[in-house]
Amino acid sequence: MSQYVVGLTGGIGSGKSTVADLFVAQGAGLVDTDAIARELTLAGGAAMPALTAEFGPEVLAADGALDRVAMRQLAFADPSARSRLEGILHPLIRQVSAERCKSATEPYVILAVPLLVESGNYRQRCDRIVVVDCPESLQIERVMARNGLSAEEVKAIMAAQATRQQRLAAADDVVVNDGDREKIVGQVKIRHANYLALLAEKLKASC
Structure with a gap:
């Protein structure tokens, strides 16, 4: 630890x-929050159910991962979208990164x-x-x-x-x-x- x-x-x-x-x-050791964010938004990632519920299927890529381009466009068109996205992702990123820091050898x-x-x-x-x-x-x-x-x-x-x-x-x-x-x-x-x-x-x- x-x-x-x-x-x-x-x-x-x-x-x-x-x-x-x-x-x-x-x-x-290295704990990279960008890498964690990508993991959370892959198809089947821990953030995807909440993101799909919040933003709808239009932010999904064909494989079920987060479509980053579509999400960027939505956030640009709707300023509240970015804060809603962060509200879902940031607590999960903090949780995973804290766990990985603790378990690092x-x-x-x-x-x-x-x-x-x-x-x-x-x-x-x-x-x-x-x-x-x-x-x-x-x-x-x-x-x-x-x-x-x-x-x-x-x-x-x-x-x-x-x-x-x-x-x-x-x-x-x-x-x-x-x-x-x-x-x-x-x-x-x-x-x-x-x-x-x-x-x-x-x-x-x-x-």
């Missing part, structure tokens, strides 16, 4: 997954939460918060290349998230991901050693 939870977050295109994988390579767990700052309540579940940061121009460039979106579309997504300043204000630690992999690896190694030391202090204090 892991005794130490590090919340990891960052804006779209900041490179959260890259940094999370580097922590795993150092020996950390690694010394500490990286809890990857894209909207950690926006959600407001993950702070009480995390011993530390690490923010993956990069210039906003680089975020836009990465997401355009990855998702085929226009700069305006990426900026609209970023505008709906916490600002870079808000994320940095919430951070205990920052990993700068400006594309230099060696620099990122070095930062992760330093943070990893620090988290092991903080875990040891926490365990000693609880004895």
Whole structure:
């Protein structure tokens, strides 16, 4: 059972997954709330009965999973749809992620939460918060290349998230991901050693 939870977050295109994988390579556990959300909305997923009841069959793909494109369009047309979607998904994500953090066998767990700052309540579940940061121009460039979106579309997504300043204000630690992999690896190694030391202090204090 892991005794130490590090919340990891960052804006779209900041490179959260890259940094999370580097922590795993150092020996950390990983609980990814995006991956949990996808599991919950697969055909037969735990969230699907409530989502179908709330939004109707038009948000279902042919295989019975959530049709993400249809759901996005509905949320865009009806602002209340997003809050109703989150009202169903977020409690399930919190429950599953808490269970996985508790059952992890690694010394500490990286809890990857894209909207950690926006959600407001993950702070009480995390011993530390690490923010993956990069210039906003680089975020836009990465997401355009990855998702085929226009700069305006990426900026609209970023505008709906916490600002870079808000994320940095919430951070205990920052990993700068400006594309230099060696620099990122070095930062992760330093943070990893620090988290092991903080875990040891926490365990000693609880004895």
